[in-house]
Amino acid sequence: MSEQNSEITKDVYLVVPAFNEEKTVSQIIEGIAERGYKVILVNDGSNDDTLNLAIESKKKYPDHIFVVSHVINRGLGAALKTGMVVAHNKNAKYIVTFDADGQHEIDDIPKVCKPLQDGEADVVIGARPFEDMPISKSFANLIMNALTFIFYGRNVKDSQSGLRAFTAEAADKINIVSRGYGVSSEFIKEISDKELRLSEVTITTIYTPETQNKGTDAIVGLRILTKMVLDLFRI
Amino acid sequence: MVIIFFYRRLRVKKITPATFALWILVCLVVNFFAFAPRFSDPLAGFFGFGRGLDLLLVLGYALLVYAVYRLYVKIDEMNRNTTELVRALAIKDEIEFKDIEKEE
Numbered sequence: 440m441s442e443q444n445s446e447i448t449k450d451v452y453l454v455v456p457a458f459n460e461e462k463t464v465s466q467i468i469e470g471i472a473e474r475g476y477k478v479i480l481v482n483d484g485s486n487d488d489t490l491n492l493a494i495e496s497k498k499k500y501p502d503h504i505f506v507v508s509h510v511i512n513r514g515l516g517a518a519l520k521t522g523m524v525v526a527h528n529k530n531a532k533y534i535v536t537f538d539a540d541g542q543h544e545i546d547d548i549p550k551v552c553k554p555l556q557d558g559e560a561d562v563v564i565g566a567r568p569f570e571d572m573p574i575s576k577s578f579a580n581l582i583m584n585a586l587t588f589i590f591y592g593r594n595v596k597d598s599q600s601g602l603r604a605f606t607a608e609a610a611d612k613i614n615i616v617s618r619g620y621g622v623s624s625e626f627i628k629e630i631s632d633k634e635l636r637l638s639e640v641t642i643t644t645i646y647t648p649e650t651q652n653k654g655t656d657a658i659v660g661l662r663i664l665t666k667m668v669l670d671l672f673r674i
Numbered sequence: 675m676v677i678i679f680f681y682r683r684l685r686v687k688k689i690t691p692a693t694f695a696l697w698i699l700v701c702l703v704v705n706f707f708a709f710a711p712r713f714s715d716p717l718a719g720f721f722g723f724g725r726g727l728d729l730l731l732v733l734g735y736a737l738l739v740y741a742v743y744r745l746y747v748k749i750d751e752m753n754r755n756t757t758e759l760v761r762a763l764a765i766k767d768e769i770e771f772k773d774i775e776k777e778e
Contacts, residue, residue, distance in 0.1 A: 494769060506769040509760045517757045521764055618757060
């Protein structure tokens, strides 16, 4: 794997939230750094070896890997926000969120960045083809798409995708409150509320036993639904 | 029991004399209506309830719903504050290359 064209990778910061991802974290962040991108690993209070492995990776790529760590677990949404704040502080021009469980293809990063770099969009969501997913996952994701449409009025191909890209200006406008998995739908709400230009590109999804254990299933879906209802009463 | 509880809190200055007086008043009113429920009937009638007890039950239920909502808001706020704190710490203590070298 070689460093990609520096014009493509320049000012692109990847935010990788990680909670107990010792099996995949090194491979993911080193793979991203190898291609010339900057990556911010947010350890979200992991109780396994995630943080130490991330530090080992930083030793190999000190100028490309940045590590921040939550002392206690605060959830996916909180970790993403922390990473986005750090990216902003480092003057990132484009911010890409990327899951640490190995379900995304690193080579899809240029695909989600291109509409931003071409000035065609403010936000890009990498849409996973549902036909590639196990049935239980695709059903849960279909339901979440429907709920996102009902609650936030925006029809998207994959509301729960973890691979998203933002321009720095768009990221600044987005205000995330949700701490858990509900953050994915909240991004859609914010994109809609702030009238940001959204583009969706098809990405590859790698399903392994580890990635299947995480993400949106029926229980997580119910939690997100509860959160959406409670948010209606938020004062 | 309730009076003793609040009196102790007053003595250690956890509550103000005004709060203590308010709770004493609440206790007296509740006890009065508990032992003489018929006195609450005119008040209940005013609000359209047949019995004073029904009015008390509805009021109690409304108070409980309000208390649960307040708790939800409070816990949500505390959660948000905790997250802000954890985030500020994480950003302040970003792991730098010099830190790694120092450890070794």
